[in-house]
Amino acid sequence: MTGQATMATMVTDVLPEIVLVAGGVLVLLYALLAPRRLQGGAAVVAMLVAVAALTVALAMLPGTELVTFFGTYARDRTALWAKIIVLAATVAVIGLSAPWFRRDPRHGEYYTLLLFSSLGAILLAGATDLKELVVAMLLSSATGFVLSAYHRRSSQAAEAAIKYYLIGALANSAMLFGVALLFGLAGSTTLGGLAAGLPSDGGLALVIGVGLVVVGLAFKIGAVPAHAWVPDVAQGAPAPVAAFVTTVPKVGGFIFLARFVIALPPDAAGWQPLVAVLAAATMTLGNLACLWQDDLRRLLGWSAVSQTGYGLMAVVALGSSDLAVPALLFFLLAYVLGNLAAFGVVVELRGRTALADVAGIGERRPALTAALAISFLSFIGVPPLNGFVAKLLLFLVAIQVGYAWLAVAAAVNTVVSIFYYVRVLAPAYFGRPAGTVAVLGRPAASATFAAAAAVVVTGVAAEPFVAAFAAAGLVIR
Amino acid sequence: MEGIWYVIGFAVAGVSFVFLTIGASWLISHRTKGSPLKGLPYESGIPTYGDTHGRFGVSYYIYALLFVAFDIEVVFIFLWALVVRDPIPGVLASMGIFIAVLLLGLAYAWRKGVLTWR
Amino acid sequence: MSQSLDAYLVLSGILFAIGTFGFLARRNAISMLMSIELMLNGVNLAIVAFGAFLPALNVDASVIALLVMAVAAAEATVGLAIVMAIYRNRRTPLVDEYDAMRQ
Numbered sequence: 001m002t003g004q005a006t007m008a009t010m011v012t013d014v015l016p017e018i019v020l021v022a023g024g025v026l027v028l029l030y031a032l033l034a035p036r037r038l039q040g041g042a043a044v045v046a047m048l049v050a051v052a053a054l055t056v057a058l059a060m061l062p063g064t065e066l067v068t069f070f071g072t073y074a075r076d077r078t079a080l081w082a083k084i085i086v087l088a089a090t091v092a093v094i095g096l097s098a099p100w101f102r103r104d105p106r107h108g109e110y111y112t113l114l115l116f117s118s119l120g121a122i123l124l125a126g127a128t129d130l131k132e133l134v135v136a137m138l139l140s141s142a143t144g145f146v147l148s149a150y151h152r153r154s155s156q157a158a159e160a161a162i163k164y165y166l167i168g169a170l171a172n173s174a175m176l177f178g179v180a181l182l183f184g185l186a187g188s189t190t191l192g193g194l195a196a197g198l199p200s201d202g203g204l205a206l207v208i209g210v211g212l213v214v215v216g217l218a219f220k221i222g223a224v225p226a227h228a229w230v231p232d233v234a235q236g237a238p239a240p241v242a243a244f245v246t247t248v249p250k251v252g253g254f255i256f257l258a259r260f261v262i263a264l265p266p267d268a269a270g271w272q273p274l275v276a277v278l279a280a281a282t283m284t285l286g287n288l289a290c291l292w293q294d295d296l297r298r299l300l301g302w303s304a305v306s307q308t309g310y311g312l313m314a315v316v317a318l319g320s321s322d323l324a325v326p327a328l329l330f331f332l333l334a335y336v337l338g339n340l341a342a343f344g345v346v347v348e349l350r351g352r353t354a355l356a357d358v359a360g361i362g363e364r365r366p367a368l369t370a371a372l373a374i375s376f377l378s379f380i381g382v383p384p385l386n387g388f389v390a391k392l393l394l395f396l397v398a399i400q401v402g403y404a405w406l407a408v409a410a411a412v413n414t415v416v417s418i419f420y421y422v423r424v425l426a427p428a429y430f431g432r433p434a435g436t437v438a439v440l441g442r443p444a445a446s447a448t449f450a451a452a453a454a455v456v457v458t459g460v461a462a463e464p465f466v467a468a469f470a471a472a473g474l475v476i477r
Numbered sequence: 478m479e480g481i482w483y484v485i486g487f488a489v490a491g492v493s494f495v496f497l498t499i500g501a502s503w504l505i506s507h508r509t510k511g512s513p514l515k516g517l518p519y520e521s522g523i524p525t526y527g528d529t530h531g532r533f534g535v536s537y538y539i540y541a542l543l544f545v546a547f548d549i550e551v552v553f554i555f556l557w558a559l560v561v562r563d564p565i566p567g568v569l570a571s572m573g574i575f576i577a578v579l580l581l582g583l584a585y586a587w588r589k590g591v592l593t594w595r
Numbered sequence: 596m597s598q599s600l601d602a603y604l605v606l607s608g609i610l611f612a613i614g615t616f617g618f619l620a621r622r623n624a625i626s627m628l629m630s631i632e633l634m635l636n637g638v639n640l641a642i643v644a645f646g647a648f649l650p651a652l653n654v655d656a657s658v659i660a661l662l663v664m665a666v667a668a669a670e671a672t673v674g675l676a677i678v679m680a681i682y683r684n685r686r687t688p689l690v691d692e693y694d695a696m697r698q
Contacts, residue, residue: 130659131658131659131662134659134662134663134666135662135666138665138666138669138670141670142669142670142673145673145674145677146673146676146677149676149677149680152680152683153684154684155681155684155685155695156695156696158677158680158681158684158685159681159684159685159693159695159696160696161677161680161681162624162677162678162681162690162693163693165673165674165677166624166627166690169628169631169670169674170615170618170631172666172670173611173614173631173634173635173638176635176638176663176666177611177634177637177638177641179638179659180607180638180641180642180645180659181641183642183645183652183655183656183659184604184641184642184645184649184652187649187651187652188655189655189659231696232696235696236696298696
């Protein structure tokens, strides 16, 4: 039967996703059946699942690029690279979480949520249908809310979670309204259908529909106008969760945003200036809020906002520059690795985050401080770290498509950002240590050092990565 | 493309309604910046004590949440049932997997002791 | 027939706007959740109206409407659980009193 055969081939297109679903279920079963003292074993199971899915995604890279499941799901190299970044980040976060949640009685099922949340991000990266977008957003957000509130007796975590939730619910509803408008205008929900069916003179309804969907995605990537949750979650949520929700959903959100804007009729909705303004506002706001921040985690949250602004420069260039997709992918790679290393340091410091706590750790914990320094220098864009290559590509594509003012704004912001990163690093190296610096343990340290090492390696040997990303297509039909 | 204008009209109406309402409430409402004492039921007399809101058993609330969550999953079974004409094994298996995953969620709630009535 | 599609769409826009207004104006977290539900109902009304008046969209619209209902239920469940968690900590459902973290 041909129907059976095509169904079978379609199933192989979503193999990493299936591994994640089955793995998440497996972890939940383990958490249900294992006695309390063996709950930590769930981390090992989850790690194996994430590595298995990562291996499958890597093996799928040479395959052909196509849209599967009746035009609703892309299996292209952009989506696969996004999966690889997401899953690598998930592996690192599992490493950070294992010691952090060691004493939590609900340790086991935490990893189910983590795996399902990264599945949501992966679905976002592959979605080519607005229905798929709705479901992927829900999966990625709902798990994120619960993860942020995982320390439910902690007042700060609950507060972070409710702010995350309220902003998310509002943005999500706005996005659904936008989806309804676009569906009515185009008569279809697939991105291919939108590209074919959206009238280029759709007028205000098209602008509003596109704007509302962009608001929903802005929440996911932490951009203006739905950015306010990022600093709160970074500060209040459990530190490994903060590392997760400021990185992984962003990958999915960025890739879907990229697919969405190339599906729009050219010049119809004025999306290019819209995204450019959002980019400038996001990077500037994030930077300004960072300036006098006295809490390391909150500073990392606001710096994540400003990094999103830089990344949006690549989205502006989509469709007009061949370098846009590689710039976006390399930015995501650099950002995710840098942020994981920085939050890894916070986790390893047992979540102490006042700037005073960091003073003098360079003397007591040289390797850890080096990881923090590497990630901050990469955020600034100092060669040869990967942040430099990412910024270079982003500036290049912005200038290529005639948005030189955006590149100038980003350059000014970069110069400003040196101030607050140095404001943390200087006391860390030259301050006086205030007693011993307690750290968390080996799994967290290895994840942190691996992320920091990857920041250096992908910066020094950026060329093969850029070449590989340049071969990645972004298909929507 | 006459239909577009309806859509535009409804979008404009939707957006302007928000601002009209906010503006109206700003115009009509009283704006007093008094002390919290102003908000008390009795401005003079003995101070009230205790929580105004009665408490409900928390176990009841979790039942409600579980009900809502599982109730809505039936929606997807409904869609599936509409499409399925001849129940070949693959089709049945896909729904079986879906329900099995849901059942696992229920089993989780059971194991965590949520289902015991207190 | 087409004359009344706009009536449904205007109604859905108004529902959505009332929900948005309620969300922005209310301080009580539970009221904010209810406002979200109202917004989603507005969305669903628009979708179902498109499906009813444009025959080509009939099936798609039903599926999206059911998806939106599932989204609403899942979000409300998670939201209520989080509100309960913070209520146990702070003893208040008023969101403007959740201000322990400041920039």
